[in-house]
Structure formats: structure tokens, C-alpha cells
Amino acid sequence: MASKVPKVRFYNGYEIPILGLGTWKSKPGEVTQAVKDAIDIGYRHIDCAHVYGNEREVGEALTTKINEGIIKREDVFITSKLWNTFHRPDLVEPALRTTLANLQTTYLDLYLIHWPHAYKEDGEMFPADENGKIQFSDVDYVDTWKAMEQLVNAGLVRSIGISNFNAKQIDRLLEVAKIKPVVNQVECHPYLNQRRLFAHCKARDIALTAYSPLGSPDRPWAKPGDPQLLEDARLKEIAGKYGKTTAQVLIRYQIERGVIVIPKSVNRDRLQQNFDVFDFALTSDDVSYIDTLDVNGRLIPMTAALGHKYHPFENDEF
Ligand SMILES: NC(=O)C1=CN([C@@H]2O[C@H](COP(=O)(O)OP(=O)(O)OC[C@H]3O[C@@H](n4cnc5c(N)ncnc54)[C@H](OP(=O)(O)O)[C@@H]3O)[C@@H](O)[C@H]2O)C=CC1
Numbered sequence: 553m554a555s556k557v558p559k560v561r562f563y564n565g566y567e568i569p570i571l572g573l574g575t576w577k578s579k580p581g582e583v584t585q586a587v588k589d590a591i592d593i594g595y596r597h598i599d600c601a602h603v604y605g606n607e608r609e610v611g612e613a614l615t616t617k618i619n620e621g622i623i624k625r626e627d628v629f630i631t632s633k634l635w636n637t638f639h640r641p642d643l644v645e646p647a648l649r650t651t652l653a654n655l656q657t658t659y660l661d662l663y664l665i666h667w668p669h670a671y672k673e674d675g676e677m678f679p680a681d682e683n684g685k686i687q688f689s690d691v692d693y694v695d696t697w698k699a700m701e702q703l704v705n706a707g708l709v710r711s712i713g714i715s716n717f718n719a720k721q722i723d724r725l726l727e728v729a730k731i732k733p734v735v736n737q738v739e740c741h742p743y744l745n746q747r748r749l750f751a752h753c754k755a756r757d758i759a760l761t762a763y764s765p766l767g768s769p770d771r772p773w774a775k776p777g778d779p780q781l782l783e784d785a786r787l788k789e790i791a792g793k794y795g796k797t798t799a800q801v802l803i804r805y806q807i808e809r810g811v812i813v814i815p816k817s818v819n820r821d822r823l824q825q826n827f828d829v830f831d832f833a834l835t836s837d838d839v840s841y842i843d844t845l846d847v848n849g850r851l852i853p854m855t856a857a858l859g860h861k862y863h864p865f866e867n868d869e870f
Pocket residue numbers: 573574575576577599600666715716737738762763764765766767768769770771782797799800814815816817818819822823825826852
């Protein structure tokens with residue numbers, strides 16, 4: 553059966569379903585069932601990362617669904633990300649091979665540099681000194697990118713991209729890239745709608761993926777009193793007009809802007825709800841209104857890496 557999810561076409565001709573499933577914070581014990589449920593519902597795009605610590609369990613679910621004959625490998629778009637401790641060029645292919653083994657696949661559809669800044673290599677994923685301060689590495693993401701390009705040439709990944717790169721970092725990368733990134737995956741929701749970064753990427757044929765599109769209410773550092781996107785009275789009112797939930801409006805908002813969107817859930821009802829966004833359309837007035845809610849409200853600020861020369865949010869506006 554043809555999927556009802558529209559696709560975004562990359563400059564290189566590959567296509568990605570505009571709606572995918574996020575897996576950060578999905579516990580190993582619950583992510584296998586969540587991915588199986590998602591596939592049954594119709595999701596054909598899964599967003600993974602080595603640092604999420606659950607790729608093996610995601611892989612189990614995909615293998616089960618392939619063995620059941622529900623999907624073939626080529627029906628599902630799989631993204632993963634190179635973690636900050638593997639930026640040194642000689643570590644890139646081994647890191648990818650670990651991810652491929654965990655996901656039980658021979659290739660990825662998309663591999664991203666997770667962050668532009670690197671951490672001390674080859675040990676803990678969060679290498680900290682005795683004071684708990686993360687230890688940096690000064691590997692240049694441009695050198696990491698050259699190793700990413702080799703993965704495409706070797707047929708191990710179809711497309712490569714970036715995540716959490718700011719506009720200047722993108723342009724610096726493009727100066728040397730032989731293979732351009734297809735995507736920049738960044739935090740994006742009405743409180744941080746990334747209008748300028750989106751335009752910057754679009755002008756360079758780079759698609760945008762919105763992470764934390766629901767405001768990441770389960771992010772580990774959320775504090776009582778923090779703004780709650782899903783509870784925003786203005787969005788609730790809009791949702792009510794369409795007989796939809798706030799989450800559905802947040803997802804639909806990105807789809808109507810042409811932004812790829814990857815809400816996370818491990819709950820079957822919410823997985824279904826987040827997928828039921830193709831039977832209504834926001835009016836352009838409502839989209840324009842939602843556009844006005846931007847307050848530069850970043851929820852994933854990467855404070856642990858402040859002071860790193862490649863920190864993406866410290867010195868540049870977007
Ligand atoms: N590249 C990067 O640096 C980053 C990438 N990401 C990617 O983006 C994905 C999504 O972002 P994430 O930060 O997880 O946050 P989201 O904005 O997707 O929010 C997820 C939270 O919302 C809840 N939720 C899901 N659907 C609904 C609903 N319909 N109604 C009410 N609550 C709901 C989930 O709970 P429950 O599971 O119980 O349903 C969970 O607590 C990540 O999982 C990851 O794949 C995220 C952050 C950084």
C-alpha cells in the first residue's frame with residue numbers, strides 16, 4: 553500500500569518521508585515495541601543516533617518487521633548520527649559500522665554529524681574531567697566531513713548531512729564539500745521557528761529537519777515552570793478549531809512549511825495521533841499567526857559545550 557506521507561526530495565534525488573519517528577529518550581525496553589507500532593501505523597522514517605543508546609533495540613524492531621514481510625529494508629528511511637567523540641577522521645567509519653551492526657542493516661539512508669563540536673575521542677560518550685567538565689577535542693568538522701564523504705563513496709550511506717550547524721558553519725563546510733549535505737537537523741517549533749536558518753538552508757538546497765517539534769517535554773533538564781509548548785493556550789485554541797490536538801497542529805505546522813518533522817513517542821495512541829495529520833490543513837492565516845510565536849526559545853542549548861570554538865549557538869545569531 554502506498555504511504556500517505558509526502559516525501560521531501562533532496563538535491564541528490566533521494567527522498568525522505570516528511571514525517572518520521574524520533575527515538576531520543578525512548579528506553580531500550582520500550583523502543584522496540586514503539587518502532588514496531590510505528591511501522592504498523594505507517595511510519596517509514598526512523599530518526600536514530602548512537603548516543604541514544606538504543607539502536608540495537610530499534611534494529612530488532614526493524615528486523616522483525618522485515619522478517620514478518622510488513623516492510624522491506626528499502627521501504628524505510630533510516631537516519632543515524634555520528635557522536636561527538638568520533639569526529640577524528642579515522643574514527644568515522646568504525647563508528648558508522650557500529651551503528652550499522654546495531655541497526656542490523658548494511659546501509660543508512662542518511663548519516664549526520666550530530667554536532668559541529670567534538671569531544672575527547674575514544675572513551676566515554678561524555679568524557680568529563682574531575683570537576684565534571686566535558687573534555688573537548690579540537691577536530692575540525694570540515695575534516696570530519698571529508699571522512700563522511702568517503703562513506704558515500706563506499707556505498708555505506710546514501711546521503712550525508714549535518715545537525716545543529718549554524719549558518720556560518722554551513723557555509724564554511726560548503727567551501728570544501730565535494731558532496732554537499734542534504735539536510736540540517738535542528739531544534740524547531742513555534743518558540744524557535746528557525747526562519748532565518750531555514751531560508752539560509754533553502755537557498756543552498758539543504759532541507760531542514762525539525763527536532764523537538766513538540767517542545768521536548770521529557771528532556772532531562774526540563775524544570776517546573778519552564779514554558780510548555782503543548783500547553784500553550786494560543787495553540788490549543790487553534791487546534792480546537794480543527795478538532796485536532798496541539799501536538800497535531802505542531803506537526804502539521806512543520807509539514808506545511810516543507811520542514812521534515814520527527815516527533816518522538818513510545819505510546820501507541822500518541823504515535824497514531826502524531827501520524828493523523830494528513831486529513832486537515834492549517835489556513836495560511838493560522839500559519840502566519842503561529843509564525844509570530846517565536847521568542848528564540850531554545851530548549852536544547854548544549855550548555856555542556858559552552859566555550860568550545862565550534863559551539864553552534866554561542867556566538868552567532870542563527
Ligand atoms: N539532532 C539532535 O541534536 C536532536 C535530535 N532529536 C531528535 O528529534 C526527536 C524528537 O525530539 P524530542 O526532543 O524527543 O521531543 P518531542 O518534541 O518529539 O517530544 C517528545 C515528548 O512528547 C511526548 N509526546 C509525543 N506525542 C505526544 C502527543 N501527541 N501528545 C502529548 N505528548 C506527546 C512524548 O511522550 P511519550 O513518548 O510518552 O508519548 C515525549 O515526552 C528525538 O527523539 C530525536 O530523534 C532531538 C533532540 C536533539
